[in-house]
Amino acid sequence: MHFFLSHWAWLVMALPLFCACSSHPAKTIENLKNMVASEQNAAVRYRAFSIQAREEGFHNIANLLVAIARSEEIHAEYQRKVLAEYGEDVSMPVDSVPEVGSTLENLKNSLRVEEYESQTVFPIFMQVAANERMSEAEQFFQWVAAVANRHAEYCRKALGKLEKEGDDRNVVNSWSVCPRCGCPYTTVSLDEACDVCQMEASAFFLFQQ
Numbered sequence: 001m002h003f004f005l006s007h008w009a010w011l012v013m014a015l016p017l018f019c020a021c022s023s024h025p026a027k028t029i030e031n032l033k034n035m036v037a038s039e040q041n042a043a044v045r046y047r048a049f050s051i052q053a054r055e056e057g058f059h060n061i062a063n064l065l066v067a068i069a070r071s072e073e074i075h076a077e078y079q080r081k082v083l084a085e086y087g088e089d090v091s092m093p094v095d096s097v098p099e100v101g102s103t104l105e106n107l108k109n110s111l112r113v114e115e116y117e118s119q120t121v122f123p124i125f126m127q128v129a130a131n132e133r134m135s136e137a138e139q140f141f142q143w144v145a146a147v148a149n150r151h152a153e154y155c156r157k158a159l160g161k162l163e164k165e166g167d168d169r170n171v172v173n174s175w176s177v178c179p180r181c182g183c184p185y186t187t188v189s190l191d192e193a194c195d196v197c198q199m200e201a202s203a204f205f206l207f208q209q
C-alpha cells in the first residue's frame, strides 16, 4: 500500500513538466498508461480482499469488494481503449502481489487510497487532460474521481459497521455496477440511470449473494 501511494506521489510531482503548447496529449497518455497498471492492480487487490472477507465470514463486505474490483476493471478497460486509439501498447501485466491483512485493515487501507485518488490524483489528471484538449479523457477522469469518492464512501460505511458491531450484518449485500463509468450502487431501480455518467440502469452489472 505504501508502494501504491509513493507511486502516485511520484506522478503528481512529475505533472508540472507538462507543456501546454504541445499538440500531442503526451502527459494524458502517460497518466492513462500509469492508471491502467494501477487500476489492474487495484482490481486484483480488491478480489484478494474479497476472498479474505469471505474467509472471515463477512459475505456482505465480500460482495462490496467484488463490485469495487469490477469497477476498477471497467476503468482499466476504458483506458486501454483510449490508449489503443493513440497506437499505444496496452499489454500491461499485473506487477504486484497484493498485501492482504485482516478485513478491518484492508478496508482502512482501501479508504485511504480511494480518498487520495479522488481528492488529489484524478482532479490533477483531469486538469492536465483539459490543458491538452483531450475532452474524452477529461470527462473520464471526472467520472473516476466521482467513482473513487463513492468507493471511499462505501468502504467508510462498511468499516464503521465492522468497528461498531463486529460484523457486517447491516452492510448491504446487493450491489450494481455501471458498465460505462464503473460507479457502484447499493440499490437501483430499472427506471434509474447512473448519476455519474447517465448510463441506463438496465445495463448495470449485478452482484449479490
Ligand SMILES: [Zn+2]
Binding pocket: 178, 179, 180, 181, 182, 183, 194, 195, 196, 197, 198, 199
Ligand atoms: Zn455510470
